[in-house]
Amino acid sequence: MIGNIVARRYARALFALGQKQGDKELKAYGEDMTKIVSALEGAPELLRIFKNPIFNADEKKGILKQLLAKLKPGQVVGNFCYLLADKGRLDCLPEIQVYYSKLLDESQGIVRGEIVTAIKLADNMKQEIVGKLEKQSGRKVVLDYEVEPEILGGIKLKVGDKVLDASIRAQLQILKENIKRGE
Known part of the structure; x- marks a missing residue:
């Protein structure tokens, strides 16, 4: 600290x-x-x-x-x-x-982030994601791309202090927790 x-x-x-x-x-x-x-x-x-x-x-x-x-x-x-x-x-x-x-x-108006997918993304898909994020944030977005087959599918996205976990693994974990609670 x-x-x-x-x-x-x-x-x-x-x-x-x-x-x-x-x-x-x-x-x-x-x-x-x-x-x-x-x-x-x-x-x-x-x-x-x-x-x-x-x-x-x-x-x-x-x-x-x-x-x-x-x-x-x-x-x-x-x-x-x-x-x-x-x-x-x-x-x-x-x-x-x-x-x-x-x-x-x-100072340059850049937001850095990270995107994790189960498979390698095509370049046009990467550009589309960056374009949508730039449009939403109004700032230039720079993403690091990572492949983790363990997430099974979907994406995990972290931009700035915001996190979106739309992976199949996360969805299965939520479903598992709901079943345990009897919902």
């Missing part, structure tokens, strides 16, 4: 700085943060080092310097990472990136 609050504060600070610089920089900061976090997820031992209190800030900065030299982010994001190292908050980078992405999506 505390890490989440800290991550939000740092993400908001970087976002506010990006807003002052303009939309181009705002997006560039997000891309740079995504690159850094992707590298950390690809090498989880680095994140463990950043979380480990045995390593001091200078040692962590040395590792960070090598990482940033390979990734070549913008100067502002690089300095931001060094600030996190000084404050002992490098372990919050993944959470900061997630919240920064949410802020960026909100």
Whole structure:
């Protein structure tokens, strides 16, 4: 919980700085943060080092310097990472990136969601679903598609904070509960 609050504060600070610089920089900061976090997820031992209190800030900065030299982010994001190292908050980078992405999506009017189906959807069906969701919400919708044969049929849709479970599996579960209650 505390890490989440800290991550939000740092993400908001970087976002506010990006807003002052303009939309181009705002997006560039997000891309740079995504690159850094992707590298950390690809090498989880680095994140463990950043979380480990045995390593001091200078040692962590040395590792960070090598990482940033390979990734070549913008100067502002690089300095931001060094600030996190000084404050002992490098372990919050993944959470900061997630919240920064949410802020960026909100500023651009984008809603992200996820759709789960039992079979792979055709591209025209995907476009039709996105089109209807954009029409309903009045915002740009970006969906991640996932296939789970376990849902048997139908769809599970999550957009923003709204969830629709119209899967056959869910319907069978409701029917089962009703039979148990004697309805």
